[in-house]
Amino acid sequence: xxxxxxxxxxxxxxxxxxxxxxxxxxxxxxxxxxxxxxxxxxxxxxxxxxxxxxxxxxxxxxxxxxxxxxxxxxxxxxxxxxxxxxxxxxxxxxxxxxxxxxxxxxxxxxxxxxxxxxxxxxxxxxxxxxxxxxxxxxxxxxxxxxxxxxxxxxxxxxxxxxxxxxx
Amino acid sequence: xxxxxxxxxxxxxxxxxxxxxxxxxxxxxxxxxxxxxxxxxxxxxxxxxxxxxxxxxxxxxxxxxxxxxxxxxxxxxxxxxxxxxxxxxxxxxxxxxxxxxxxxxxxxxxxxxxxxxxxxxxxxxxxxxxxxxxxxxxxxxxxxxxxxxxxxxxxxxxxxxxxxxxxxxxxxxxxxxxxxxxxxxxxxxxxxxxxxxxxxxxxxxxxxxxxxxxxxxxxxxxxxxxxxxxxxxxxxxxxxxxxxxxxxxxxxxxxxxxxxxxxxxxxxxxxxxxxxxxxxxxxxxxxxxxxxxxxxxxxxxxxxxxxxxxxxxxxxxxxxxxxxxxxxxxxxxxxxxxxxxxxxxxxxxxxxxxxxxxxxxxxxxxxxxx
Amino acid sequence: xxxxxxxxxxxxxxxxxxxxxxxxxxxxxxxxxxxxxxxxxxxxxxxxxxxxxxxxxxxxxxxxxxxxxxxxxxxxxxxxxxxxxxxxxxxxxxxxxxxxxxxxxxxxxxxxxxxxxxxxxxxxxxxxxx
Numbered sequence: 203x204x205x206x207x208x209x210x211x212x213x214x215x216x217x218x219x220x221x222x223x224x225x226x227x228x229x230x231x232x233x234x235x236x237x238x239x240x241x242x243x244x245x246x247x248x249x250x251x252x253x254x255x256x257x258x259x260x261x262x263x264x265x266x267x268x269x270x271x272x273x274x275x276x277x278x279x280x281x282x283x284x285x286x287x288x289x290x291x292x293x294x295x296x297x298x299x300x301x302x303x304x305x306x307x308x309x310x311x312x313x314x315x316x317x318x319x320x321x322x323x324x325x326x327x328x329x330x331x332x333x334x335x336x337x338x339x340x341x342x343x344x345x346x347x348x349x350x351x352x353x354x355x356x357x358x359x360x361x362x363x364x365x366x367x368x369x
Numbered sequence: 370x371x372x373x374x375x376x377x378x379x380x381x382x383x384x385x386x387x388x389x390x391x392x393x394x395x396x397x398x399x400x401x402x403x404x405x406x407x408x409x410x411x412x413x414x415x416x417x418x419x420x421x422x423x424x425x426x427x428x429x430x431x432x433x434x435x436x437x438x439x440x441x442x443x444x445x446x447x448x449x450x451x452x453x454x455x456x457x458x459x460x461x462x463x464x465x466x467x468x469x470x471x472x473x474x475x476x477x478x479x480x481x482x483x484x485x486x487x488x489x490x491x492x493x494x495x496x497x498x499x500x501x502x503x504x505x506x507x508x509x510x511x512x513x514x515x516x517x518x519x520x521x522x523x524x525x526x527x528x529x530x531x532x533x534x535x536x537x538x539x540x541x542x543x544x545x546x547x548x549x550x551x552x553x554x555x556x557x558x559x560x561x562x563x564x565x566x567x568x569x570x571x572x573x574x575x576x577x578x579x580x581x582x583x584x585x586x587x588x589x590x591x592x593x594x595x596x597x598x599x600x601x602x603x604x605x606x607x608x609x610x611x612x613x614x615x616x617x618x619x620x621x622x623x624x625x626x627x628x629x630x631x632x633x634x635x636x637x638x639x640x641x642x643x644x645x646x647x648x649x650x651x652x653x654x655x656x657x658x659x660x661x662x663x664x665x666x667x668x669x670x671x672x673x674x675x676x677x678x679x680x681x682x683x684x685x686x687x688x689x690x691x692x693x694x695x696x697x698x699x700x701x702x703x704x705x706x707x708x709x710x711x712x713x714x715x716x717x718x719x720x721x722x723x724x725x726x727x728x729x730x731x732x733x734x735x736x737x738x739x
Numbered sequence: 740x741x742x743x744x745x746x747x748x749x750x751x752x753x754x755x756x757x758x759x760x761x762x763x764x765x766x767x768x769x770x771x772x773x774x775x776x777x778x779x780x781x782x783x784x785x786x787x788x789x790x791x792x793x794x795x796x797x798x799x800x801x802x803x804x805x806x807x808x809x810x811x812x813x814x815x816x817x818x819x820x821x822x823x824x825x826x827x828x829x830x831x832x833x834x835x836x837x838x839x840x841x842x843x844x845x846x847x848x849x850x851x852x853x854x855x856x857x858x859x860x861x862x863x864x865x866x867x868x869x
Contacts, residue, residue, distance in 0.1 A: 243388045245395055246417060246735055247442035247523055250486070254512075254522075257489075257505035271390040286738075288844045289395060289416040292387055318435065321864035322424045324851050325843065344523050415842035422827075423851055429868040585788060588765050588816030599788070606791050664868050673784065675766075686784065688771055693868065699769040701784075706767075709819040738842060 227365050234277070234303060235358040241276040242269040243296065245283025248310040248344040252282045255347035265354060273299040278357070280350075281336075284312035284319055285327040297334045305361070307353055308336045311343045318343065378404060383720070387416045391494050391724040394734030398711070398723070405719045410712040417738035425698040430456050430530060430665050433698070438524035440683075440702060440736040443486055446472075446479035447678035448736075449528035454609055454674040455685040456530050460667035467655045468532035469610045474545070474648045475515075475527060476610075476676075477641040481552070482511045483679040484638050488559060491631070491728040495572050500562050507555050510548055517541050530665060532658030546649055549642050556638055563631070573627035577714050577726035580625060587710040590703050591681025592633045593730065597625035603677035615647050630729040637679075664693045673701075680704050680731055702736035741793040748781075748798050748807045755813040764788045768810075768820035770828045772853045777802045779828060783810070800830065809835035827852040 244252060256262045256269060270276045273296045285293060297306065308330050311317030319326035330336060337360060340353040386397035395416035401409035421440070425433050437448035450472055457464065464472075489504035512522045518535055519525040527534050563569045579589070584597040594601055600621045604612040620636035622629030669691040675684040681703030688697040707730055715723045746754055762785035771780045776799075783796040800807060809832040811818040821832045822841040829850035832838055840847060849856055 241388075242390050247439060249394070250442060250523060253486075253490075254505060254509070258502045259505070259509045273388075284417065284419055286416060286418055287847075288418065289387065292416070296388055318439065319419045319424070321862050322427050323420045324423060324856070324858045324861050326419045346522060415840075415844070418842040420851060423856075427864060432868065585763055586815045588814070601788060682766070684766070686767065686769060686782070697769075697771045699767065699782075701767040705819065706816060709816060 228362075230366060231362045231364055234364075235361040236266040238265075238267050238278045238305070238354070238357070239270045239276050240267055240278040240280050241273055241296065241300070242271045243273075243279065243282075245281065245285065245289065246312065248282035248313070251344045251347055252280055252309065252350060255350045260347040260351065262351070262354075265351070265358075267354065273297075274301065276300055277303065278305045278307065279334075280307045280309050281313040281330045281334075282309045282344075284317070285330045285333060286325045287327060288325070290327050290333045293330065294333050303361075303364075305337045305357055306330075306334055307338045307340060307350075307357060309340045309342075309350060309353070310345055311341060314339050314341060380408065385720075385723070386413075391727060393490065393727070393732060396708075396727075396732065396734055396737070398727075400715075400720065400723065402720070405721075407715050407718055407720065407723060410715050410723075412708060412711055414708070414734070414737050417734050419739070421739045422698055422700060425695055427694065429663070429693050430667070430695070431663060433695070434528065435524070435526045437685075438526055440700065440739065441483075441678055441680065441704070441733045442523060442735050443733055444476075444479045444483040444679045445523065445525050446476045446527065447676055447683055449525065450476055450610075451674065451676035451678070451683045452685050453528045453530050454676060455672050455687050456665070456667060458674050459670055459672040459687060459689060460530070460665060462531045462659065462661060464532045465656045465659060466611075466653050467536075468657050468659075470648050470652045471533050471537055471657060472528060473610050473612065473615070474537070474645055474652075475518075475525075475533075477644045477648070478511050478514060478545070480641045480679045481638055481645075482508050482515075484634050484641075485511075487634060487679075487731045488631075491731075492563060492569075494724050494728040495569065497562065497566075497569065500559055503555070503559060503562070507552060514541060514545055514548065517544070529658060529661070531661040532656070534658075536657045537652070542649060542652070545645065549646050549649075552642050553639070556635065556642075560635060564635075570628065572722075572725050573631060573729075575624065576627045576722055577718065577729065578624060578626045579710065579714055583710065583713070584625065587713075588706040589681070589710060590706065591677065591679070592630055592637065593681060593707050595620065596622035596629040596633045598623055603675045603682055607675055609674065609676060611648070612644075614651075615644055617644050617647075627725055627729045630731075634731075666691060666693050675701075678703055680733065680736075681707060683736070700736075700739055702739065704730075704732040704734075704737045708732050708737060741795065743795045743797065745797045745799075748800060751796075751798060751810065752808050752813075754796065755810050758785070758794065759813050761789070762787050762792070762794050765810075765814035765816040765820070766793075768817055768824060770824045770830055770852075772802075772828065774802065774854050779805045779830060781807060781824070781830070785814075805830040806833060807831075808833050809838075811835055826850075829853070 316328035383400045386392040387395040397413040399411040437452045438445040485504040485508040489501040492500035581597045684701040686699035690696040764786040766784040781798040785794045826840045
């Protein structure tokens with residue numbers, strides 16, 4: 203996406219002056235959507251695809267996504283893998299440590315429904331949305347990096363429709 | 370200065386993980402620290418325990434293969450291979466020669482991909498970002514090859530009882546051969562960045578030494594064992610598929626420190642490239658799969674077929690009672706056994722060294738927790 | 740060469756001491772549950788790194804009170820394998836240095852790999868291959 207064009211969708215130039223006007227909503231949303239820092243946190247196979255998405259070929263940096271190791275510095279949690287009974291409380295804690303506004307992507311079948319471990323597993327949780335609220339679901343086992351990027355673009359669309367007063 | 374000497378410090382506990390950039394998954398280490406020195410460590414695993422062994426008891430044999438992908442997800446082919454070999458051993462099925470070659474080609478390409486991820490993340494742990502990007506560049510090329518045949522990048526579900534799921538295409542053979550030619554120069558590139566790098570040497574030489582007797586006592590396998598100077602490799606000791614027809618070296622270290630574990634894996638990459646080259650040139654014509662009923666009922670009994678995965682010995686201990694489902698399936702995974710020594714190795718090192726040592730363990734939590 | 744030995748649980752430690760020089764490598768320890776025989780069968784898979792021989796030791800334990808001596812003193816690798824069997828089968832290892840649950844949370848109830856284990860919420864997969 204051409205960033206400059208994106209900006210001009212929101213701002214209006216005043217004729218004859220160097221003053222620009224916009225709403226706080228669109229300014230903040232524009233900033234929020236284009237610097238989603240995600241938590242460096244992987245559970246299973248999907249985490250490898252998440253790493254691949256951040257590495258040479260797919261390069262998430264160009265979308266403004268950078269990984270941070272501390273939940274305090276992040277806006278986005280990508281739950282990549284099976285959530286188990288032992289891990290679920292920890293995911294909840296991590297999510298609570300993130301500062302608002304915070305978003306969650308459930309990446310892969312396991313994080314959505316339990317996936318291959320839906321049947322017969324005594325330890326897997328049937329979807330991370332039993333533990334934390336989820337914004338975007340990305341199906342696949344594991345989803346390709348392209349699918350993850352698509353999911354992130356969808357999340358950016360969602361963020362741009364938000365309002366500071368109504369949330 | 371004297372005041373500092375008399376300063377009383379307390380031991381405290383640091384919980385490293387389950388969310389930590391350097392634990393490679395959801396491993397948790399509870400470190401007991403005196404200042405920055407580790408005086409004790411308790412690993413806490415099981416954050417990814419899904420109960421695969423129980424699930425397997427309620428699945429037909431062919432339905433278990435996708436689950437073996439999700440054990441060691443960095444080298445799914447080894448998991449696939451170990452499982453189908455175990456079932457074939459029990460049921461007395463012999464795959465056609467072409468399938469045996471294809472299995473070796475895929476397993477070795479997967480070993481390359483797995484070692485590349487390890488090298489990339491390990492160097493990232495030590496602060497070197499460039500090798501990470503280089504390694505992922507080559508890994509993507511291997512994944513493209515896999516995708517061409519199996520349709521997926523990570524979890525292949527490719528091996529079948531009695532063969533493989535799909536034949537190799539002419540395009541694959543051409544591309545794989547070209548990749549291997551190119552890859553030999555790429556390994557030199559990684560080595561140029563790391564092997565003689567003074568910072569890298571300072572972080573790895575003589576750090577986290579595992580003596581040979583300790584390595585055996587704790588049941589280490591794979592590069593971890595070989596780095597301690599014990600030349601044991603299931604590909605040579607218990608040859609499966611066509612490994613007895615191929616010529617390759619088994620690199621071993623001398624000291625058993627982090628650097629040796631690094632060197633063994635890098636040399637293994639060269640050997641794997643050699644194996645793929647030989648297997649590609651010797652690939653016979655013929656069928657890639659024998660007919661095996663969907664609902665296979667192996668005779669009652671038990672079997673175990675060890676396979677050398679990039680991390681060490683992976684094996685399935687299968688107990689059958691003659692029905693279409695296994696009675697019991699125990700999965701012996703290399704990372705589980707390799708990790709059991711960790712609390713002894715990191716004692717006395719600083720927290721920053723724990724990261725380096727754990728990096729050379731090359732653990733995959735999917736197969737530790739199962 | 741693979742050898743199989745069936746012994747009683749009292750003989751385990753003495754046998755282990757005798758063979759540990761030859762069979763120096765413990766591949767794995769596991770258990771199999773046989774409710775119809777009322778037995779939990781322990782399986783010790785050992786290997787000689789020298790000549791690559793394999794020895795499988797099997798021991799039957801009563802299902803109600805499965806107890807056996809720990810071999811962690813003979814093969815240190817046994818420590819985690821025994822914790823796993825304790826966790827998933829509820830076998831008690833006497834003399835184990837640190838017998839705790841390893842894979843499941845400490846407050847977990849039951850031994851999931853026993854054949855009669857049930858847990859509310861677990862959905863059984865419908866049969867698709869007969």
